[in-house]
Amino acid sequence: MSRDWGSLFDVDTDPEDLLEHFDTEWFRGQRYRHLSDERHGIERGTALVGDVVVRGYPSMPRALVLEPAIRETFDGPVAIEEKLNGYNVRVARIDGDLLAFTRSGFVCPYTTRKVEALLDAETFFDDHPEHMLCGELVGPENPYTDHDYSEIEEVGFYVFGIRHRESGTPMGVERRLDRCATYGLDSVGHYGTFTPTAAVDAARERIDDLNARGREGVVLKSTDGETALKYTTSAIHRADLEHAFELPFDYGRDFVFTRVMREAFQAVERGESPAAVDERARELGEAILQPAVETIRAVDAGEPVGETHTVRGDPKTISDLLSYFRDQGLELHVERDETDGEQRVVTFTKVAQSTRDKTRYYLGGGTIDE
């Protein structure tokens, strides 16, 4: 161990105790460590690659009621940006190689390949070797999420943060936007910077527009990038519930209460009429019950249930990815496995074992103490 991790992370804990919470993984023959859960105040997702530290992306507080939350959170100008619905990826260049870290600090070989192909970031990293690009990987062809954006054909990487990889210190919003423009990096949508008071109406207008277009929501940020707050649309609450109740025994229990409460506070903040609350309630009920009914019927008919993804890449990357999922204990059901030029394109379902098994149990007359 060549570095003093304890003082680097500014914790009193014995470095050995600290390191034992990290998982060890390998990527292209190199050993690295990552922290899957927050420990001793160190962010989840922090990774150690040789001597290099890549800090986790901090979790972001959520507003349930926009107006007072903005007032309580910010005392200066507030930037408003779009929150995309994909997965959070940090990209750093270490020993000349781009590495893509998922939220938990895992170096995902598939994502790394995609980022290598998508991102022309060499000049950026030549000029900012100790920074990392924090962004959302979105689009239909990825192995983790399945939200579609009409503007993205395969996959896209949209930067929402540039941070010093070792300290985690963010670049200010304006400077980050400027860097993205200068180096030709895609940025998430930026809607301007407002006083806290003006930000309330601006955010509401954006939320209405994003909601109508079925998109996720907004992130509000202090101009130094240090303080952030997220707020989401009714459309994404329903989409989350639909997704969760397609696999109710895998996700439903965790998702339903939080989304219901987001809807309830949103209805109250908007001062909705009985008719508007009723419409919201009807759509909420449909988002919950209909996918559950469809899944029970699918299990009854013997069809596989689970999350279906399509991935595309060179044959080795794809086969490594599928092996990685299988090694994690996932049961994969391959629907399609084709070659497109030099690329392998696979559509597969991560079988939702809990939903399949519990649904079968109840359909077979199983009972429950509850």
Next chain:
Amino acid sequence: MSRDWGSLFDVDTDPEDLLEHFDTEWFRGQRYRHLSDERHGIERGTALVGDVVVRGYPSMPRALVLEPAIRETFDGPVAIEEKLNGYNVRVARIDGDLLAFTRSGFVCPYTTRKVEALLDAETFFDDHPEHMLCGELVGPENPYTDHDYSEIEEVGFYVFGIRHRESGTPMGVERRLDRCATYGLDSVGHYGTFTPTAAVDAARERIDDLNARGREGVVLKSTDGETALKYTTSAIHRADLEHAFELPFDYGRDFVFTRVMREAFQAVERGESPAAVDERARELGEAILQPAVETIRAVDAGEPVGETHTVRGDPKTISDLLSYFRDQGLELHVERDETDGEQRVVTFTKVAQSTRDKTRYYLGGGTIDE
């Protein structure tokens, strides 16, 4: 300790280890012990009063899909009875006194008084001194539940089981009905005894009727009373959700997933059309969202939120009951406190602190990591 509790309960555990799981309480100057949670296979609610054992009422499995559950559970005749929506009470006569035990084995002074006033059970206990009456206490005037039955003005006690208090062995269904008739005890509704195959249709017909009348559901029982299965109406799933989401941060999280899944399996078993599923979804959404919205608005307006009950009885019983709740850490908000002849009638709200405090926090701009 005068009895060999270990051999009585047929467990290998050291009797001292067993007894330390029991809570000690006092009722009218007598010490007793009760088991608030199942331990070592001994039912929750088991109580020890002096040398007398009063066994807990066993938890009852629930069917999510009626037809296969009946087929898997029963291999002989099945009695169908109504499941009432009140609270489970066991009544035993010990040293000449009737005692009413709640589900957790607590001797509730209020319930004991009500049962003494309601129940003319002296002859029954003269002839069956070692038995206990297991029944549902229902009606508007009780301190625990608030479901109204049109036929009950204040409070009623409906027997659904007669068991040997020490062994817990149930009396067969026919004999129990006969004992109720002979001794003038009210019984839960009994719909007849069927073959398992015929019981499926009979239960469905009853469920349709009960659902239309806003009632809870049915219990199916083997004729020896040993095996039981419950199944509930859509009306009670919605009523549960409405109740839970009136106090969302106290109950919503625990209630919502299970009720949604009962609705989903019921819709599938009934082979409902898209229109019928949509109607069920709409009603589900309304039962969840509307009470939550109303409660957030009530908190915003500074109104107390919680479960409101009315109790009636002699002044000492009522003041003991209110003290008991306050000693448990409940915050009570008294809405009405009147005298009706020699009886004190109090309407009070058990303040839902979690719902009040969390709702205030979010309305004040509090954020959440989620």
